Amino acid sequence: MKPVGVELRRIAMPLVSPFRTSFGTQTTRDILLVRVETGDGEGYGECVTMADPVYSAEYTDGAIDVLRGHLIPALFRRPELDPWAVAPALAAFKGHRMAKAALETAVLDAWLRTRSLSLGEWLGATTDRVAAGVSVGIMDSIPELLDAVEGYLTEGYTRIKLKIEPGWDVAPVRAVRERFGDDVPLQVDANTAYTLADARHLARLDEFGLLLIEQPLDEEDVRGHAQLAQAVRTPICLDESIVSARAAADAIALGACSIINIKPGRVGGYLEARRIHDVCAAHGVPVWCGGMLESGLGRAANVALAALPGFTLPGDTSASGRYYRTDITEPFVLRDGHLEVPRGPGLGVRPIPERLAEVTVSTEWIAR
DSSP, X not given: OOEEEEEXXXXXXXXXXXXXXXXXXXXXEEEEEEEEEETTEEXXXXXXXXXXXXXXXXXXXXXXXXXXXXXXHHHHTSSSOOHHHHHHHHTTSOSOHHHXXXXXXXXXXXXXXXXXXXXXXXXXXXXXXXXXXXXXXXXXXXXXXXHHHHHHHHHTOSEXXXXXXXXXXXXHHHHHHHHHOTTSOEEEEOTTOOOGGGHHHHGGGGGGXXXXXXXXXXXXXXXXXXXXXXXXXXXXEESTTOOSHHHHHHHHHHTSOSEEEEOHHHHTSHHHHHHHHHHHHHTTOOEEEOOOSOOHHHHHHHHHHTTSTTBOSOBSOOOGGGTOSSOSSSOOOOBTTEEEOOOSSBTSOOOOHHHHHHHEEEEEEEEO
């Protein structure tokens, strides 16, 4: 494939309801879409940065700047493109994995479409549908939380994840267990809100039979997670700390986690995500697919990834309606607690032009 140009499109997607985590509250999802045009067609990638650098050091304005000034020009210097050429072309530039992932995904989507291959088929999917979990944000009250969880269970979600922070942890977990029983698969996500000094407090969660505690400590505190894993019975899962297959291997070797959440944007793309899956499978470590409130484009790719055999736990691959009343693609609909893996070429979905236009904030065309 020969690159012709790249479109950077910023869209604003209003959320069905505010989504609160330990690092802030979102009411609208600010999304950057990357469209690569080649002589043979086009492909889309979704950049999962947030508007502010609170989940990670990356943020949307920064992603646009590095794509425009560095990554896209480096890509254009390649006479021809394939998915394996993208990471080497961008390797001179440190970090910016989310921006790199969006560009690589767009190239991958275009490349697969020219070969009439679906992303799931190419990655090595072994199922045609994946179990869907749901992430429940921090609420203003426990009754509000219980109403939300009841609604998601009624919809058929197979696993509940509660966002937690100091002051909102043991009590909401206890309330959910008392209301819905021990049979509901339940886990919590701290998004780095605690320190090792909180180990005894976090151990209080052990009595509730949780699947895991996700990223309780700072993303750079891998040794602290290893110490925490010795102090609690609940399995420790890492998210923000895992930025590559090498980081995953190191964390496993140190005993810092026994489960890993794979977010393709966080690790630089779907090729690296598959490498992490393979490393974890070799060590007997289960993985699941995290989410970043993606539109239908990013959701399609995540569902395809989650169909690989090592993804043995339900991910945050919720239906489109969990976050958006109207998606930019045909919506993903929950059926019997599962989402279907797209079978069409590339990502298997395309933006609906009218819906895309409605939420577009700005566009920029960068020609080769």
